[in-house]
Amino acid sequence: MHRARGAAAAVRGRRRHRGGAGRHVERCGARASAGVDPPAAALDTLLTRRERAVLAGDRAAFAATLADPASASGRRQLRSFAAARALGVRRLTHEVADPPAGTGAVSATVRYRLTGLDRAARSATVGYALRWTAAGWRVASERAVSGLAAPPWVAMPALAVQRGVAAVVAGTAPRAVLRETAATVEHALPALRRSWSRTPAQVLVLAPDTAAEAAALLGQATGAVGEVAATTEGPVGPDGRATGDEVVLDPRARRTLTAAGDRVVLTHELAHVAVRATLPGSAPRWLAEGYADHVGYAEADVPDSALLRPLARAVADGTAPARVPSADELDPAAGDLEVGYLAAWQVVEAAVARAGEDAVHELLRRCSVTGGEAAAERACDAAMPAVLGTDRAGLTRDWRRRLADLAP
Structure with a gap:
């Protein structure tokens, strides 16, 4: 989608909304003998035991489900147990899929909630390999596979957790990164709560240290990591509001950003969290991303002229956009989005200059609908005259004057 380069390119983070369950399979380590529960049934029983152990904090009971607790895979699973406990998993269920005919593969959808963070269940998928032992079926390994999102304790079993009043930051990034990330959340979230009534009291931020961990968290191929600086994702309830967004920081982008860039990226994503939790549906992408940039760049401590340099060159x-950027033009498939995102930011700045901050909040409320991008654009067209005192054509003229002022 975009490679962040310092504060001037810091907020090309993209939201991904994932509400459904993933699906993943891994081959079992052995076949069941006659009269023995098949792997799917055995895994169902084993996962029930593991869930009870996690919720009760019973490490010995969890270890009893492992084929070999002393092996590398066994030690990794025990670290996953500790990570789930550190994250505060409070509800944990599963659904085992029937193995595809002739493969012996087993998969399970995991549904869970984290204490203080989730208003509804999150879903992820884990693949398991089972082994037949003297004690019966046991779990030989659990792991994520490219393309399907895994729970944080499976993607990052060695994670540490940094907690604050508003922040829950978990990851394998250096402790200093976790502390700095938590400090940004503690600073930014209270202000967003004043503007957006249903902003969560706490937000989960995941800070993986490797591309493989980030890919596992997001259900991406490892090669896709680094395209965006951060991703906000989470399930959506029946009313169209997010029920527990999390922010996933990109480890490759993190290593290229300045400290100011880090703050901008995360504040941008927290704006998405606040709006998605408060408003049903979504606004047009130019408005959603432009507003998030408006909030994020306020933390940049960098002159607008420096931030806007790529747009000024365009x-x-x-080569600058001739119209308000469309959703397609702000999609990662479009390539480098730096100029498009800066242009969307300037549309929102034009709206703020014309009608004020409160008017832009009201525009977001009226433009956020559950019918998709086209419906959201129609809602915006209907709302602009009353909210901004002009129609789309008038806002576009204001915006183009701002762009013209950028030219040297």
Whole structure:
């Protein structure tokens, strides 16, 4: 989608909304003998035991489900147990899929809630390999596979947790990164709560240290990591509001950003969290991303002229957008999005200059609908005259004057 380069390119984070369950399979370590529970039934029983152990904090009971607690895989699973406990898992259920015919593969959808963070269940998928032992079926390994999101304790079994009043930051990134990330959340979230009434009291931020961990958390191929600086994702309830968004920081982008860039990226994502929790549905992408940039860049401590340099160059060479950026133009598949995102930010800045901050909040409320991008654009067209005192054409003229002022 975009490679962040310092504060001027810091907020190309993209939201991903994932409410459904993933699906993942891994081959079992052995076949059941006659009269023995097949792997799917055995895994169902084993996962029930493991869930009870996690919720009760019973490490010995969890270890009893392992084929070999002393093996590398066994030690990794015990670290996953400790990570789930550190995260505060308070509800944990599963659903085992029937193995595809002739493969012996087993998969399980895991549904869970984290204490203080979730208003509804999150879903993830884990693949298991079982082994037949003298004690019966046991779990030989659990792991994530590229393309399907895994729970944090499986993706990052060695994670540490940094907690604050508003922040729960978990990850394998250096402790200093976890502390700095938590400090940004503690600073930014109270202000967002004043503007957006259903902003969560606490937000989960995941800070993986490797591309493989980030890919597992997001259900991406490892090669896709680094395209965006951060991702906000989470389930959506029946009313169209997010029920527990989490922010996943990109480890490759983190290593290229300045301290100011880190703050901008995370504040941008927290704006998404606040709006998604408060308003049903979604606004047009230019408005959602432009507003998040408006909030995020307020933390930049960098002059707007420096931040807007790529857009100014595009204006000078005639490649700047001629209209308000469309959803397609702000999609990662479009390539480098830096100029498009800066242009969307300037549309929102034009709206703020014309009608004020409260008017932009009201525009977001009226433009956020559950019918998709086209419906959201229609809602915006209907709302603009009353909210901004002009229609889309008038806002576009204001915006183009701002762009013209950027030219040297």
